[in-house]
Amino acid sequence: MRRVRTLGLLGTGVIGGGWAARALHFGIDVLAADLKPEMEEWIRGAVANAEASLARLTLAPLPPKGKLSFTTDLQAMARQADFIQENIPEQLELKQRVLAAVSHHAPADVVIASSTSGLMPSDLQRDMVAPERFLVAHPFNPVYLLPLVELVGGRQTSTAALDAASTFFTYIGMHALRVRREVPGHLTDRLQEALWREILHMVNEDVATTGELDDSIVYGPGLRWAAMGTNLIYHLAGGESGMRHMLRQFGPCLQWPWTKLEAPELSEALIDKMVAGTQAQAAGRSIRELERLRDDYLVAIQQVLKPYNIGAGATLRALEERLYEAAAAGARARIDAADQPLRLVETYVRPEWIDYNGHMTDSRYLQVFGDATDALFRYAGVDDGYRRSGRAMYTVETHVTHKAEARALEPLYVTTRVLEVDDKRVRLLHSLHRRRDEALVASARQLYLHVNTPPGKASPMEAGVRARLAVLQAAHASDQTEDRRS
Ligand SMILES: NC(=O)c1ccc[n+]([C@@H]2O[C@H](COP(=O)([O-])OP(=O)(O)OC[C@H]3O[C@@H](n4cnc5c(N)ncnc54)[C@H](O)[C@@H]3O)[C@@H](O)[C@H]2O)c1
Known part of the structure; x- marks a missing residue:
């Protein structure tokens, strides 16, 4: 089964719109197909509406958003998509007919899944070409916030298709629940x-x-x-x-x-x-008002559950761990290439980061600098496993200096230098730059203390962690560029 870069949607109503918002948010392009041309405006509105709450679900560094395109040509969608999710009305004959037609145009290594609330996958795959790549992937409204998706195979479904679907849905932040055998209504x-x-x-x-x-x-x-x-x-x-x-x-x-x-x-x-x-x-209260209320508390509940590592909070935590790790992997490659200075974070000013002056608001500076620190420490070996072993780096001091403005959608990057490292302390200097003119937007000097977390006491860091940071400190010592002195 192929890697999913473009998700094809068949039917773009309530559920298709929800799939689009979730996939786009996590960096997947979406090609949405519906018989009715007026659904283009509808789905764009639905995605914008969902983005308001989705954007608050996690502060972890996200890949660039996917691109949304729309077509009324179902065959064209089928030829271009890497994974197809069907969301047309809940009628067996209609779904059978449309799925069979689409399966003629989608290459055999493209998984085709149905959002059906209760129809049996064996019935739906009956007339398809390559029926082994078909399964039910049943989501819950709002698809962009609820992580559950039930995966149900029919008599002809292959394990490879179920595995590929599981991988894809996990990638877009979902909890894929494999249903052992098909029953009407799933679980x-x-x-x-x-x-x-x-x-x-x-x-x-x-x-x-x-x-x-x-x-x-x-x-x-x-x-x-x-x-x-x-x-x-x-x-x-x-x-x-x-x-x-x-x-x-x-x-x-x-x-x-x-x-x-x-x-x-x-x-x-x-x-x-x-x-x-x-x-x-x-x-x-209107449906829209009630939806906003529902979405707000759904975000809040998942964030509350995260520290307990339970239910949807565990899904969110695993997603964030992957996102931070992906950001750190990019940074690691740059560190290994001995880039001078280290570019640890590439981001842009998201619209929800803006204050009443139209500039990036204070707390987001800390977030972006925090992401750079996270990437650096992961490189040095302070990752989730290290933290679970009862050791962590605690922030002791942060001094931010603001130099220039950053507006909505402005592309930014952070460079980081290790100024000092000893057994228990690390001193860092982060510099936030605008990509368009390389201007220094802000810098942050931070002091971190290595802590044995159960008693909450300063303790020496692991020798390997210290050694990796010391190598960077030595490399950065000779660097005398302007923002180092800021
Ligand atoms: N609404 C829910 O809460 C929910 C939850 C989980 C699963 N589902 C399932 O998702 C599916 C879609 O439900 P919905 O609520 O989004 O329905 P909807 O009526 O909102 O959307 C269906 C869309 O399919 C389009 N369509 C109809 N025939 C088509 C065709 N031949 N080709 C392409 N597009 C076509 C329609 O124009 C419409 O935009 C159903 O199978 C439903 O059981 C719904």
């Missing part, structure tokens, strides 16, 4: 559907309003579900002996008529109650 929608049927019953029987039922989740189980699923949570409910005790204690309830999994009839009266209930919950 998540089957679970969601059970809850949904109970909701419809309870609204139908006037047991509760839509708002009360949402409260019954939001103030309780919903908080737990963000990081632990029902099974692990019930294991905790059993006390010291866990799930075994829980099943003994609550097992008899399974015989009681708590649930009614057959769905109720969707009568007009029930529809009216559902609509009136949710309108009352929305309390005059």
Whole structure:
């Protein structure tokens, strides 16, 4: 299977738009195809809208954004894409027909995946050319913020296609959940559907309003579900002996008529109650407003979960580790080439970094200089493994001098010099430059202390780390360029 540089989208509605935003953000070009030409404007709007919250998901250094193009020529898209994600309406015959047509034009090493919420991959791949490269990749709305994607193979799907899809989705920051065998609704929608049927019953029987039922989740189980699923949570409910005790204690309830999994009839009266209930919950807020609120807390929850390395926080942490490592690898190559001075970070002023004067805001200087330090220390051997062993570099002092302005989208780079290194301390000088005229925008002098993290005490750094930094210090000692004196 080929490396994915261009993602082809088939259908550019809610889900296609979400895929586009996520892929573009992580540096993948997107070729979006839809029958309706007016969807071009729609998808560009959807991507811009998603970018507002997506941009706050991680501060890790990102590759340059991908480019979005649009076509109504499905065959042209199929010929050019390295990976195709289908997102057309949920109708079996329509999907079968369109997937078969597209498979005639896409080379056999191009994976084709469907976003279907519940159709079976064996049915969808039936008429395709090279059906072994087809699978279901079921995402969740908003695709650009929720990391889960269920991967489901059909009878003819190859392991190579599932592996390639897994690699690609992980690359764009997702948690690829391999479903062992195909079942209608896959895993998540089957679970969601059970809850949904109970909701419809309870609204139908006037047991509760839509708002009360949402409260019954939001103030309780919903908080737990963000990081632990029902099974692990019930294991905790059993006390010291866990799930075994829980099943003994609550097992008899399974015989009681708590649930009614057959769905109720969707009568007009029930529809009216559902609509009136949710309108009352929305309390005059538009869908766009509610989406923004949802996106903001989804970003915040993932950031909160990150230090606990659990659930979506673990996915975000792994993604950031990869992004920092990729940035450091680029820097490492430049260090090895003995570039003088070291160019450790190449970036540009992202629109959300701007203050009310239209310039890059203070805190972003620290972020960019921090990224340069991160790349340098990784080169020296202070990486995630080193930190997990209970040793780290702590910032003791930072002195930033501002010299010139940086405006939105301005390309920038950071050069770094090791001024001093001893057993426990490293002194660095970073210089931030505008790429267009090489002007010095700001410099930062920083002092780092090597710390044994459990007691939080200064300690000697590993000999190899010190030696690598000392080599750089010696190389930089002779450098007398202007920004060194700033
Ligand atoms: N909406 C969700 O929450 C959600 C979540 C996960 C998966 N899905 C699945 O994603 C798929 C798409 O759902 P959606 O909500 O984005 O639908 P949508 O109606 O918003 O978008 C469908 C798009 O497909 C286009 N289209 C229709 N026929 C086409 C064809 N023959 N060729 C190219 N484009 C065509 C339409 O013009 C439209 O833009 C469905 O299979 C759905 O089950 C939806």
